[in-house]
């Protein structure tokens with residue numbers, strides 16, 4: 001799938017923006033101003049961005065607890081997200097949801113999710129809507145290797161095959177579910193291979209290579225749009241930080257942590273490929289880097305100084321007042 | 323005797339029971355943590371909240387079993403094992419995930435003894451966490467002990483301090499029925515929940531309330547973290563000449579009805595502080611009990627202080643407004659006394 005220069009630069013910008021967003025949260029979290037649990041997406045950016053490049057606002061994604069990247073890639077407003085993470089009144093969810101529940105339905109985002117694997121049936125539901133109403137839309141659920149062991153994920157895949165739903169189940173296998181290695185809990189040690197048994201195309205790809213992800217997810221989206229049913233993609237990815245912010249990661253070796261940064265950084269890899277393939281100059285990419293830093297800094301300052309919701313609004317959007 | 327935080331007391335009770343009876347096993351997601359990580363280090367976490375740390379090192383992977391993220395599956399495994407000779411302690415990381423394993427508790431564990439004509443038992447303990455206050459938002463903050471309390475066959479424990487947690491957990495593990503053991507996250511390191519506990523292991527019977535304070539004007543029934551809020555209010559109001567009796571039932575099923583009824587018979591006033599729900603929760607259940615069985619003792623309408631009927635919000639000021647506050651509890655107490663609730667703020 002050929003990509004124009006402007007598409008490539010846009011992909012780089014999105015990945016860079018997500019990286020900056022997450023690195024900023026990593027730094028700021030130490031100040032104690034960001035409430036709640038935080039699960040950072042650093043290292044996995046190519047996945048959200050390359051997949052979402054194939055999607056329109058009318059297509060849906062369902063994300064998971066590690067959802068900042070998916071939401072930003074699908075077009076959620078950066079400032080609105082930052083405000084939400086700080087729990088502010090003008091956040092995307094008016095401060096009700098926070099990091100684990102960011103949603104922007106106007107952009108086709110069915111939300112991050114605090115329940116591991118819940119996104120798979122939700123995405124299948126969005127695909128059922130698209131199929132029933134004939135919208136031509138598709139749905140993608142993003143979930144981890146750990147989520148691949150939830151029964152309702154299996155159930156969703158089976159129904160998607162039965163009903164030939166336009167849905168893609170995208171598993172980001174970053175090697176760990178919380179603090180436990182993938183190999184300890186996936187009996188077959190092969191998520192894609194196991195999924196293939198449900199009777200649908202299931203591929204395993206390199207989740208650090210933007211181009212490979214773009215290719216595989218593009219085929220899956222095309223197939224879904226053409227009414228040819230669901231796909232499972234397992235992308236072997238890496239997680240730079242701990243499961244959540246504050247996780248000391250004693251279960252990971254120093255070598256692994258250094259290796260993923262040095263050799264398996266999807267952003268670095270894309271940058272090198274763009275320069276080597278003469279698609280972009282280092283100067284152009286540096287300029288994007290600076291713009292991403294400026295954007296995130298501005299959003300952070302806005303978020304920090306913004307107002308919290310008024311306690312009097314606590315029961316807004318409920319149907320009773322007791 | 324030594325002072326111990328609730329987290330340490332729970333860890334100790336688990337060790338004691340596992341040493342005492344080799345049929346006791348632990349099963350849950352990341353209860354050890356670290357399996358097949360690149361560093362090779364094991365037993366790194368002891369659950370996301372660190373409560374079971376060290377158990378793998380002492381008892382080995384045969385008895386401390388890290389599961390896939392498959393709540394329905396491993397809970398069913400635990401029920402099946404409980405019915406056939408093991409005494410599993412299964413961890414459900416947050417009670418909010420009860421939907422992911424619900425059938426195994428509601429239709430399997432709870433029913434086995436009765437449906438099989440009393441010929442089978444199900445000595446299962448589900449340790450789980452409850453409670454708001456950590457900005458963990460709508461899917462990690464609920465206190466759904468009222469759900470499980472409504473199911474015949476399940477016993478339900480909500481400890482409020484280290485002493486009770488250790489003794490009640492020992493009882494739970496030795497009990498032949500399934501027990502849902504609900505640990506409030508805010509209590510693990512809560513100073514007032516860290517109390518003196520004996521050196522030797524002990525048990526606390528289910529269905530026996532603890533009188534946190536004795537008083538003559540108003541009875542306050544509270545569980546878990548709410549017990550501490552109520553006790554704080556009782557101390558503050560005693561300075562104003564109001565005598566509050568705080569009762570912590572400790573188990574919602576079985577419930578020590580007699581202690582509550584006796585207390586209300588002497589005070590004539592009842593306030594219930596309950597984090598579970600504004601409707602069909604534990605608070606309404608106790609209110610109904612007293613309305614049915616001690617109506618004539620009442621000098622004022624019963625007050626139930628709960629969160630509003632809405633999901634737990636994320637943003638800190640909203641969450642603080644959601645959790646029953648000392649001010650609301652004091653206001654409710656004053657109202658039952660016919661006093662201006664605004665006095666609470668003074």
Ligand SMILES: Cc1ncc(C[n+]2csc(CCOP(=O)(O)OP(=O)(O)O)c2C)c(N)n1
Pocket residue numbers: 039065066114115116143144145146147148174176177178243351391393415419422
């Ligand atoms: C139903 C359910 N079980 C357990 C959890 C606790 N939990 C949150 S994230 C997580 C690990 C998920 O691992 P994976 O799916 O691989 O995603 P990753 O964190 O690696 O992105 C667990 C066990 C949860 N939120 N929901």
Ligand SMILES: [Mg+2]
Pocket residue numbers: 144145146172173174175176177178
């Ligand atoms: Mg993972």
